Amino acid sequence: MASSLASSVSSLQSSLQRLDNAITTLDSGVNDFPRLCKVLQTTRHFELLPEPTLREAQQSLLDEITPSIAHLLSLASNHVEKLARREEGLKAKCDLQEGRLSSNSEDRASANRAQAQSNAAARARQAGSNSAAHKALELRRLVQKKERLKYAVDRLELQSTQRERQLRKSMATQ
Template sequence: MSSLGPAVSSLRSSISLLESSINLLDTGVSDYRRLQKVLTTQQHFELLPEPTLRTAQQSILDEITPAITGLLGTAEAHITQLGRREESLRARSELLEGRLESDRRRRDSALEAKPVPDRARQGSGKDVNGVKALELKRLRQKKERLQYAVGRLELESRQRQRELRKSMAAVKD
C-alpha cells in the first residue's frame, strides 16, 4: 500500500483543487442570470427608413386634411351667418331709431302746434301772417313725417330683401 499512498494523496489534492475550482466557478456563474438581463440591449427607438416615414406623414395628412377643410367651411358659413345677422340688426336699429325720432318729432310738433283761437284769426293782418306761418310750419312738419315714413319703408324693404337673400343662401347651402 505504500505505493498507493502518493497516488491517494495526489488524488485528494486534485479533488480539493477541483472543489476549489467548482466553488470559484459557482460564485462567478451564480450572478449569470442578472448579468444576462443587464447585458441584453433594449431598443427604445426604432429607426425607420425615410420613405417609410414620408409615407406615414402623407397618410396622416390625407386623414386630417378633409376634417380641417370641413371645419374651415363650417367656420366660414358661421361667419357669413353672423355677418348677415349683424346687417339685419343694424337695419333694425336704424329703423327703430327712425321710429323714435318720428315719435319725438310728433311730440314736439304737437306741443308747438297749438290750435289758434278764432278771435286771433279775425284780428289784424299780423295775426293772419301768424296763422299762415303756423300753417306753413304744420305743412313742413307733415312733409318731414312723410319723408320719414318713406325712409322707414325703404329700410323695411331693404331688411326684407336681406332676409330674402339670407333665406335663398340657406336654400343653396
C-alpha cells in the same frame, strides 16, 4: 458464435450507455435554452425608418386630415357669416326702432306744434290778421308735412333693407 454474440451484446450495451450519457448531457445543455434565447434576444428601443417610408406616412396622415380641416374651416366661416348677417339685422332693427321712437316723439311734438299753430291761426283769424300771417302759417304746416313725409320715407327704406336682409338670410340657409 456465442462469444461473438456476447461481444456484440456488450458492444451494443456500451453504445446504449454512451447514447444515454449523450442524451443526458444534451438535455442538461438544452434545458436552459429558452432562458438563453430570452437573454440573447436584442430589443429595439428606437426603430430607424427609411426616409421614403417616413414621407409616405406623413403624406397619408396629411391626406387623412386635410378633408376634415377643410370641412371644419367651412363650418366656421359659415357660422361667422351667419353671425355677421345677424349683427346687421339687429343693427337695422335697432335703427328702425330708434326711428320709430323718434317718430313718436316727433309726432307728439308736431301735434303739439300743430295744435299751437291752429290755436294761433284761430286767434289770428279771430283777430283779423292779414294774409301774410296766414301764408306764414301755411308755409310752416307744409314744412312740417315735408319733414313727416321724409321721415316716413326713411322708415320705409329701413324696413325695406331689413326685409332684403331677411330674404338673403333665408336664401342662404336653404
